Amino acid sequence: MIALELFIEFALLSFVAFGGATALLPEMHRVVVEHHHWLDDTTFTHLYAIAQAAPGPNVLVVTLIGWEIGGLLGALAATLAMCLPMSVLIYLLIDRWESFAGKRWQKAISIGVAPLAVGLIFSGATLIAQAAQFGWAAWLLVAATVVANLRTKLHPLWFIGVGAALGLLGLV
Numbered sequence: 001m002i003a004l005e006l007f008i009e010f011a012l013l014s015f016v017a018f019g020g021a022t023a024l025l026p027e028m029h030r031v032v033v034e035h036h037h038w039l040d041d042t043t044f045t046h047l048y049a050i051a052q053a054a055p056g057p058n059v060l061v062v063t064l065i066g067w068e069i070g071g072l073l074g075a076l077a078a079t080l081a082m083c084l085p086m087s088v089l090i091y092l093l094i095d096r097w098e099s100f101a102g103k104r105w106q107k108a109i110s111i112g113v114a115p116l117a118v119g120l121i122f123s124g125a126t127l128i129a130q131a132a133q134f135g136w137a138a139w140l141l142v143a144a145t146v147v148a149n150l151r152t153k154l155h156p157l158w159f160i161g162v163g164a165a166l167g168l169l170g171l172v
Helices: 002-014 021-035 041-053 060-099 104-131 136-151 156-168
Strands: none
Touching (some): 002 060, 021 060, 021 104, 041 060, 041 104, 136 156
């Protein structure tokens, strides 16, 4: 049954979701596109784009993938699998974790998770860029956006708007 397979795959992924669902994009892609062949690259990229355009949490991409693969039951299975196992584990372990507050190894783990999350998110962005077959104009837009974002106080929606306008004009 596809819903059960979705649940198992996404439950396993949930345990390494440092940085949220977006950080797991490369692994989600490997599971649903390369391993099971439930989706193709284009569909996966489109579902990610829809999830990012819609208001709500980043885990929405998991719901859309589940929906595309298994309908309503698939969407519920994938979303529940991504959210439930780690939530239960955190609930059960939070008191223990807090009892070690201030310990050197606890600080090391907390500090070590940050670069892991950044690396996973960067890996996901690279995957989406490759699947979208970025040309030189798109890479130039990314570079310009990063520089402008770091040097100005413009709201990120302006950058999204410029990118959307350039995409509508067929320039990227």
